[in-house]
Amino acid sequence: MKYFLSILVTLLSNITFSEYVDASPGDCAPSEGPVLQVLGSGGPIADDGRASTAYLVWIDGKSRFLVDAGGGIFLRFGEAGARFEDLDHIAISHFHTDHSTDLVALLKSGYFSRRINPLSISGPAAGGDYPGLNEYLKRLLSPDSGAYAYLDGYLDGSDGLVMLETGEINTHLQEKSTVYSDPTGDIDILALGVPHGPVPTLAYRIHIGQKSIVFAGDQNGNSRAFIDFARGADILVMHMPVPENIGGAGRKLHAPPSIIGNIAAETAAGTLVLSHFMARSLYNMEENLKVIRSRYNGSLVIVNDLDCIIL
């Protein structure tokens, strides 16, 4: 499938493969500069041969930022050669399982690391049936009632665990919030609420010097505020779990290819990265790409787990 898709994209686009590394595990940490690595490019159904969603941002050979932690990415994190002690921030987009279930597994793994500094983590505030970040962590780690109470030291920095410094973002705000700033002033991470049905969900934008990566998160593409938020990014990561003819609940949750193409064009994305596939969107990839290409003619890559894109 991977080979097939690569050929297909070559035929349908002006893709420049020089900026794209179809990587083997551990290949994505060059000594200088930022690199985006896909840890998981799949969705919530175990039918796509992929880990669920997560992305890693490497800077100067260090795994600095993790965006989402869906099922299966615990394995990919290790395969990528990432180190828990090198993480400076974890950004969770929302609390669907395919974006969050491996977080606690990574935290347990972190117990065995040499990390001593607190770890900052951001996520959405509560809404509807969904907990906010603080409640989510409490339900997992609380010493009284947490399912993994043996890791409660992450809540207060006790038991040899590092404290999680949490930042909850109100997803109804139509303004961006800063969730992380590097002490050098060169790097920051911004968050903005995006429409994903009833699920409080965040998009993230990471600035690294003059470079920027936008993670659109799961969303239906109906937010004008997101267009401004994403404008001019070097890399725009968009999720394509549904085909063009999707309706009903799927359309309320996700953007079909036509909307993805419109957003990539309107925001003038440097490179559009398509990810978060499900069998139903992989099934007719040629047609999906034609729809996107009728609206957006810039650089485009379809990613697999562990692939890297050098900024």
Ligand SMILES: [Zn+2]
């Ligand atoms: Zn979702």
